[in-house]
Amino acid sequence: MSSLAEAPTRGITTRPIHPTFGLEITGLDVTKPIDAETLDWLKDMSSKHKLLLFKGQNLSTGDLNAFAQKFGDTAQPPPKTSATVTRTDNITELGTQGGAPASGYEVVARFWHVDSSWRPIPTWLTLLTAVEMPEGEGHTGFADMEAAYNALSDERKAFLEGKQMVHSFTALRRYENTIPPMAEEDVPPPAVHPVVCTVDGRKVLFLSNQTCYYVGNMPFEEGCALYEELIAHATSPQFVYEHVWSPGDLAMWDDRTTMHRAVPYDSSKRRIMHRAEVKGTQVPS
Numbered sequence: 001m002s003s004l005a006e007a008p009t010r011g012i013t014t015r016p017i018h019p020t021f022g023l024e025i026t027g028l029d030v031t032k033p034i035d036a037e038t039l040d041w042l043k044d045m046s047s048k049h050k051l052l053l054f055k056g057q058n059l060s061t062g063d064l065n066a067f068a069q070k071f072g073d074t075a076q077p078p079p080k081t082s083a084t085v086t087r088t089d090n091i092t093e094l095g096t097q098g099g100a101p102a103s104g105y106e107v108v109a110r111f112w113h114v115d116s117s118w119r120p121i122p123t124w125l126t127l128l129t130a131v132e133m134p135e136g137e138g139h140t141g142f143a144d145m146e147a148a149y150n151a152l153s154d155e156r157k158a159f160l161e162g163k164q165m166v167h168s169f170t171a172l173r174r175y176e177n178t179i180p181p182m183a184e185e186d187v188p189p190p191a192v193h194p195v196v197c198t199v200d201g202r203k204v205l206f207l208s209n210q211t212c213y214y215v216g217n218m219p220f221e222e223g224c225a226l227y228e229e230l231i232a233h234a235t236s237p238q239f240v241y242e243h244v245w246s247p248g249d250l251a252m253w254d255d256r257t258t259m260h261r262a263v264p265y266d267s268s269k270r271r272i273m274h275r276a277e278v279k280g281t282q283v284p285s
């Protein structure tokens with residue numbers, strides 16, 4: 001695991017947060033200038049550990065956007081009809097306002113998913129910061145999709161080679177019927193991605209329980225059953241880390257190698273999160 005010696009900037013320390021993935025980084029104020037060597041180290045850590053946590057950052061929308069842009073292009077908001085509250089500085093505000101039922105889009109955030117998996121090139125990194133959090137709930141779950149792949153039997157791994165899935169934004173309505181219908185011109189086309197992808201030389205399962213519901217290249221009913229089996233496997237407790245937020249925390253994760261979800265909470269309570277997404281640069285393969 002990472003140690004102080006690996007961090008190029010003095011004062012940065014790291015702490016693993018789960019046996020297979022996730023790293024807490026302390027001693028780095030992400031609003032301050034970051035030299036190229038430290039930025040490369042952060043990219044390397046995000047690839048190796050998949051999820052980075054920075055506590056007590058208390059970022060404005062401008063700070064969050066500026067930090068995200070150090071990693072790549074960010075202007076990749078979801079389709080306009082899915083906006084939950086407001087956007088400022090390329091930041092999408094998510095969550096619940098308190099005193100009202102959760103929107104359909106907030107309901108589906110409770111399903112395990114990858115951000116923008118329905119795009120031909122899905123999101124690379126998501127940055128999420130907690131602004132307001134209900135007491136004792138409102139956590140976020142993360143699943144390690146490399147560990148989940150590695151734990152499959154050799155027979156299952158071989159069977160999944162070459163299998164693909166349709167990732168469709170409109171599949172959201174399959175899970176949550178309060179999501180409003182979209183005008184035809186607003187519906188993004190679906191994407192087809194492999195079930196097993198190779199990321200930075202490591203094989204991972206690429207699933208999303210919002211936008212998919214069957215494995216293709218096989219009989220439909222069997223493909224649905226296999227999909228359910230894979231989701232249940234990949235979200236087994238040994239592959240999951242659940243983050244208990246404090247306001248001001250920043251999480252940054254690699255969407256190519258993880259799934260995440262909002263852990264169900266009392267949505268009559270106020271929970272405000274700010275999110276930036278860094279565009280991917282390669283078609284999953």
Ligand SMILES: [Fe+2]
Pocket residue numbers: 109113114115260
């Ligand atoms: Fe998400």
